[in-house]
Amino acid sequence: MPYAELHCHSNFSFLDGASHPEELVLEAARLGLDAVAITDHDGLYGVVRFAVAAGEVGIPTVYGAELSLDLPSGQTGIPDPVGSHLVVLARGQEGYHRLAAVLGDAHLAGGQKGRPVYDLEDAAARLAGEVVVLTGCRKGTVPAALALHGVDAARGELDRLTALFGADSVAVELVDHGDPRDRDRNDALADLAKSTGLPVVATNNVHYHAPRRRRLATVVAAVRARSSLDDLDPWLPAAGTAHLRSGAEMAARMALYPTAVPTAARLAAECAFDLRLIAPRLPPFDVPDGHTEASWLRELTDSGATARYGPRQAHPQAWAQIDHELALIEQLDFPGYFLVVWDITRFCRQQDIYCQGRGSAANSAVCYALRITNVDSVAHGLLFERFLAPERDGPPDIDVDIESDRREEVIQYVYRKHGRRHTAQVANVISYRPRSAVRDVARAFGFSPGQQDAWSKQLDRWHDLSPDTVEGIPEPVVEHASALLTAPRHLGIHSGGMVICHRPVTEVVPVERARMPGRTVLQWDKDDCAEIGLTKFDLLGLGMLSALHYAVDFLGFHLDLGDLDCSDPQVYDDLVVEVALIRPGPIQGGSVHPYIRRKNGLDQPIYGHPLMRPALEKTLGVPLFQEQMMQLAIDCAGFSPSEADQLRRAMGSKRSSERMERLKDRLYEGMAANGIPSDVCDDIYLKLAAFANYGFPESHAMSFAYLVYVSAWLKRYHPAAFTAALLGAQPMGFYSLQSLVDDARRHGVEVRRPDINASGVKATLESTPDTHWGAQPSTPPHTWGCNGPAVRLGLDQVRTITTDTATRIVTAHDADGPYTSLTDLARRADLSTHQLEALATADAFAGLGLSRRQALWAAGAAALDKPDRLPDTVPVSAPMLPGMDAVDRLVADVWATGLSPTDHPIRLVRAHLDAVGAIRIDQLSQVPDKTRILVGGLVTHRQRPATARGVTFLNLEDETGMLNVVVSEGAWNRYRKLLRNSPALLVRGRLEAASGVINLVADQIQSLPIAATLTSRDFR
DSSP states (O other), X not given: OOOEEOOBOOGGGSSSXXXXXXXXXXXXXXXXXXXXXXXXXTSOTTHHHXXXXXXXXXXXXXXXXXXXXXXXXXXXXXXXXXXXXXXXXXXXXXXXXXXXHHHHHHHHHHOSTTOOOOOHHHHXXXXXXXXXXXXXXXXXXXXXXXXXXXXXXXXXXXXXXXXXXXXXXXXXXXXXXXXXXXXXXXXXXXXXXHHHTOOEEEEOOBSBSSGGGHHHHHHHHHHHHTSOHHHHGGGSOSSSOOBOOOHHHHHHHTTTSTTHHHHHHHHHHHHOOXXXXXXXXXXXXXXXXXXXXXXXXXXXXXXXXXXXXXXXXXXXXXHHHHHHHXXXXXXXXXXXXXXXXXXXXXXXXXXXXXXEEXXXXXXXXXXXXTTSBXXXXXXXXXXXXXXXXXXXXXXXXXXXXXXXXXXXHHHHHHHHHHOTTTEEEEEXXXXXXXXXXXXXXXHHTTOOHHHHHHHHXXXXXXXXXXXXXXXXXXXXXXXXXXXXXXXXXXXXXXXXXXXXXXXXXXXXXXXXXXXXXXXXXXXXXXXXXXXXXXXXXXXXXXXXXXXXXXXXXXHTOOOOGGGOOOOOHXXXXXXXXXXXXXXXXXXXXXXXXXXXXXXXXXXXXXXXXXXXXXXXXXXXXXXXXXXXXXXXXXXXXXXXXXXXXXXXXXXXXXXXXXXXXXXXXXXXHHHHHTTOXXXXXXXXXXHHHHHTTTOOOHHHHHHHHHXXXXXXXXXXXXXXXXXXXXXXXXXXXXSOHHHHHHHHHHTTOOEXXXXXXXXXXXXXXXXXXXXXXXXXXXXXXXXXXXXXXXXXXXXXXXXXXXXXXXXXXXXXXXXXXXXXXXXXXXXXXXXXXHHHHHHHHTTTTGGGTOOHHHHHHHHHHHTTOOTTSOTTOSOOOOOOOOOOOHHHHHHHHHHHHSSOSSOOTTGGGHHHHHHHTOOOGGGGGGSOTTOEEEXXXXXXXXXXXXXXTTOEEEEEEETTEEEEEEEOHHHHHHTXXXXXXXXXXXXXXXXXXXXXXXXXXXXXXXXXXXXXXXXXXXXX
């Protein structure tokens, strides 16, 4: 029996659907449906994944949405959200564009995330003739009017829809879920359709692909309602009937309405189309009169190349490469793309915002000439075709790193330049991971917030809910949380992706307001945008660029990243390798230790097969870069350049593991044809699959190596400026503020507490005429910062003092002079009691002659001294108070600022550590390899990457240094609670010392009591 399901919610209805788009498509194909529609609430969030899956099984697709009308607020937190629904199906490509625009405009008009506001009359005028409207579920305007007010009211609503959309665009929807009321409702609706001459159409108002998914659907409904299943029970369906059904089953259920099932198939045939047809182009770039995009790009490139390389006769190789690249760029019609990126980087340079292009764009001499990238691809022999090849079916990918503190200026420039209607940011679909899944499911099962927190905190963010991680969590919670993993929960903003279109972008994919002011976001993530062919520009915030800018500003010189000269090739080349080597791809592929041994001359390079040598020879037979993996596929498996590019995309995709699996058979067939033994084939595939978990292209590693080079130079010769810059650029990086300050102190840098008159908003430097600026090349590490400037912590480091509050304090200080007392500060900067107490605890009033306890005593009274009172009428003098010992001061520092600038928690327990035989970390370099030792320290990090095969890595820090601790899966299971929850540990184990690298392999763990708890950075 011909049938198509036209009313179908995926889990992209966000907590109102329980199956992935792919699951719905596969089940529809299994049931033999003629077509299937996706009609998620108020959006087209899942249509790309739906279309891709449908294309693979050859089932036609219909695209639509269920509009939520008359919403007073968002739909979460309510058992049965108010408002009414209307199902709208696009009639082909034009209908899709119009529907997308209506959806996007409704979200923008709502002014509140999750609350679209539709003007139904306006929407109908825009959609007329290009959509099919179904009367919908029980919350549809017609069924709801029938249930509440009877047949006449329902007829009125139906007449209204036909008047708005046209009689040939409205169908009366019949749904039979086995509810006793369904038969009466369907009879009444069918009679209405007959009396008005409208068709009836059967749907199943699908919310999950198969009956077994019903239990998860009820849990999801409870999560949306922020309720328990018990409390939500009166609103839940009685049975699991909202699933896909075959045409024969639907015909049997709708036997009283014989035209309903065939009508569904007919409408689907009318509406179905290939989603790939909607791909838009870039808008024309505004070029000077007399120029085309291609000629203007050539003029800009020629000018930049002359500055970089000199005239043509000075560097014919570089100019020949530029001519080759420009010819291919013009052949593929990409000049406009390069001009857009050039314009963005030009704006950054004009505004003195540090930026640099990275990734495979650094393979391009044109990008180097345009100053988009800073890597000379000609000098380094990089392959342009890794970046742009004739076989490429979409624009190249140029990522631009921008100093994070000023990236918003660049984003807003793009909005101004190209217009709000033609550009928006790419979404980041926030999916369920173990912690969030357990928390939400536990709430749905009625467990207390404290229990939810306890269970979720025993998990890390990334790994599955395996038996060894879910101890104590009830089985139903684990079962349903596991089923939720990877399901979309809500929409966020991609870290920097922006799409620009020649037509209003909201006609391609609806646009919503983001929670961040001034931002609009697409309903698709970056992979979906790429799949359809949307042109995306990645403007990524990089904290290190902000830190570098702060540092050079402290030092008073100008630095143009494009003019950097990393003139020591051995150092620079080693940095490139180091950047690429410590990545999950090479780690999981087993590249790290073999490379280090070969680099140190302990082993000779070996190749599993002669065909592997050309790709791997320059890295001693060890694959480190994505380009090498592509070359292996070409040389060993006979891949074409186009297939190798597909491999590159698979390695870079969010769903990389799935895509790599699809290429597996092709790889093995090609390798077998070239006579490569099966064990070598397995090794090659393992390395390729490992690079799917984040391996760098060589050019990408080179771009980052420039930043590593500069930052290493700053730390070596200007450690105080480097430290202050890192503190000012937070949040960023791997290390906590305490670790950064401790490291600076170990290199001779003095770090001072916040001071109400001396501190700036962020960390600053303090110097005297006798300050020595710049360490000498011959000085040992512990003296680099001696006699140099001191670092003064910023006011924004103090608890409760936001950046705005700190700015207000500093502005008043600069305008009217230093503060003379707590009451003077409270009056001029309008501070609360809590803010004054936090500043007092941080010792920020020491410059006024007040101890911490004196200032704390006076804070409450001082906060009452407001501009509407007479000055100096509030008594704030404190009695004699006892002083604070070292432990008290450390605890106060950590509570107020998150770090101790002058002491370390482990120094305060050093006597105990000495008594039990614990060795200081700075003494480990003198301990022989394989020695069993005891070490104590703070836990600064806990990491368990997917590449580590169950091994967990801890970083311990004492007052002398840091140590990496390796915890096996068995040791982790044995000491899990201690390892996860203790802020400081005593670890006994075997020392591993090789090539200057020291690790401790743990076998016994104890908790180490300390005075103050600092927050570790775990499982990031």
